[in-house]
Amino acid sequence: MRQAQYKISIATRGKGIVEFTREVKRWVEGQGIATGLLTLYCRHTSASLLIQENADPDVQTDLLNFFEEIAPENRPYVHDTEGPDDMPAHIRAALTQTSLSIPVVKGAPALGTWQGIYLFEHRSAPHTREVVVHLLGE
Amino acid sequence: MRQAQYKISIATRGKGIVEFTREVKRWVEGQGIATGLLTLYCRHTSASLLIQENADPDVQTDLLNFFEEIAPENRPYVHDTEGPDDMPAHIRAALTQTSLSIPVVKGAPALGTWQGIYLFEHRSAPHTREVVVHLLGE
Amino acid sequence: MRQAQYKISIATRGKGIVEFTREVKRWVEGQGIATGLLTLYCRHTSASLLIQENADPDVQTDLLNFFEEIAPENRPYVHDTEGPDDMPAHIRAALTQTSLSIPVVKGAPALGTWQGIYLFEHRSAPHTREVVVHLLGE
Numbered sequence: 001m002r003q004a005q006y007k008i009s010i011a012t013r014g015k016g017i018v019e020f021t022r023e024v025k026r027w028v029e030g031q032g033i034a035t036g037l038l039t040l041y042c043r044h045t046s047a048s049l050l051i052q053e054n055a056d057p058d059v060q061t062d063l064l065n066f067f068e069e070i071a072p073e074n075r076p077y078v079h080d081t082e083g084p085d086d087m088p089a090h091i092r093a094a095l096t097q098t099s100l101s102i103p104v105v106k107g108a109p110a111l112g113t114w115q116g117i118y119l120f121e122h123r124s125a126p127h128t129r130e131v132v133v134h135l136l137g138e
Numbered sequence: 139m140r141q142a143q144y145k146i147s148i149a150t151r152g153k154g155i156v157e158f159t160r161e162v163k164r165w166v167e168g169q170g171i172a173t174g175l176l177t178l179y180c181r182h183t184s185a186s187l188l189i190q191e192n193a194d195p196d197v198q199t200d201l202l203n204f205f206e207e208i209a210p211e212n213r214p215y216v217h218d219t220e221g222p223d224d225m226p227a228h229i230r231a232a233l234t235q236t237s238l239s240i241p242v243v244k245g246a247p248a249l250g251t252w253q254g255i256y257l258f259e260h261r262s263a264p265h266t267r268e269v270v271v272h273l274l275g276e
Numbered sequence: 277m278r279q280a281q282y283k284i285s286i287a288t289r290g291k292g293i294v295e296f297t298r299e300v301k302r303w304v305e306g307q308g309i310a311t312g313l314l315t316l317y318c319r320h321t322s323a324s325l326l327i328q329e330n331a332d333p334d335v336q337t338d339l340l341n342f343f344e345e346i347a348p349e350n351r352p353y354v355h356d357t358e359g360p361d362d363m364p365a366h367i368r369a370a371l372t373q374t375s376l377s378i379p380v381v382k383g384a385p386a387l388g389t390w391q392g393i394y395l396f397e398h399r400s401a402p403h404t405r406e407v408v409v410h411l412l413g414e
Contacts, residue, residue: 096233
């Protein structure tokens with residue numbers, strides 16, 4: 001049984017979701033681990049992780065609109081010193097994922113046909129986000 | 139330290155939650171692993187995983203009603219080519235879980251007394267859903 | 277490769293979030309595992325886990341207000357025998373996390389600078405909640 005770790009830096013352009021499935025797959029494939037467990041961990045409280053459909057970009061538009069409406073910027077928040085987009089960002093992060101666990105089968109993450117791995121940026125300004133990737137198996 | 143993997147197929151009857159706690163427990167108990175980590179992974183973007191109360195079926199009714207209202211079908215979505223239930227399905231999947239991690243203690247998943255493991259089907263039509271189960275321990 | 281498990285009991289004072297980052301860190305540091313995977317599992321369906329900002333307490337106030345509004349007590353629920361706060365508790369648990377996976381890097385959980393680990397109590401009355409902690413690595 002072996003372990004490997006890796007830190008991915010993801011540059012975002014402000015609010016939106018950024019797919020990084022290919023980078024994760026390539027890294028896993030390079031580790032020579034046939035069977036195992038892959039963990040992704042987002043080191044932020046105003047960005048999060050998401051498994052979503054990677055076929056139709058319209059899905060992403062609707063998702064973003066939904067999260068804009070469910071936790072809108074124009075609500076009165078107590079915590080507003082970091083800008084109107086900050087508290088909604090924390091709420092949207094709480095509603096999605098900080099960590100994801102994906103079994104590795106035959107040397108690759110067991111993603112479904114239409115599943116992509118996304119970093120969900122909740123702040124308006126571009127940021128560099130860190131995702132820690134952990135792999136365990138043999 | 140050993141690993142085991144297993145793929146569960148779950149037949150759904152359209153929208154609703156389907157408990158599969160017993161199947162998971164039975165499989166874990168058959169692996170002879172006393173201490174370890176169990177991971178469940180849903181290979182879909184319009185179905186998801188949920189740990190919920192398995193005592194009162196009314197909880198399930200209220201949960202379903204809540205998700206119907208929070209991401210309703212009669213909202214205007216850009217992505218609507220796969221039917222009015224498709225985009226709400228993606229949103230509801232984003233709000234719940236794609237993966238679950240459960241420690242294994244004394245040969246069984248460390249579920250609380252009232253916790254059950256559920257597949258949450260978000261589409262109106264019946265589907266066959268795949269959950270990859272991974273166990274690691276000794 | 278080694279494993280360690282630990283059960284944390286958290287006394288809550290009713291609705292609110294309780295940070296237990298320090299206790300988790302201290303336990304992990306005492307295990308002598310440099311590289312690994314940490315899993316936290318909440319054994320309840322009316323309390324959940326959350327990674328959130330630990331810098332400004334106002335964030336917690338806004339988070340609580342948000343969850344009060346999105347799944348309010350004064351909605352008609354079918355499941356109401358355990359009090360008006362019970363069904364909203366199940367919904368809020370479904371919208372947040374039952375399990376969290378955090379890689380361990382250099383002997384410590386790979387939390388971001390502002391990230392804290394919280395138990396989210398959704399019931400009005402004080403409870404004692406159990407979180408199972410699992411560590412795997414070497």
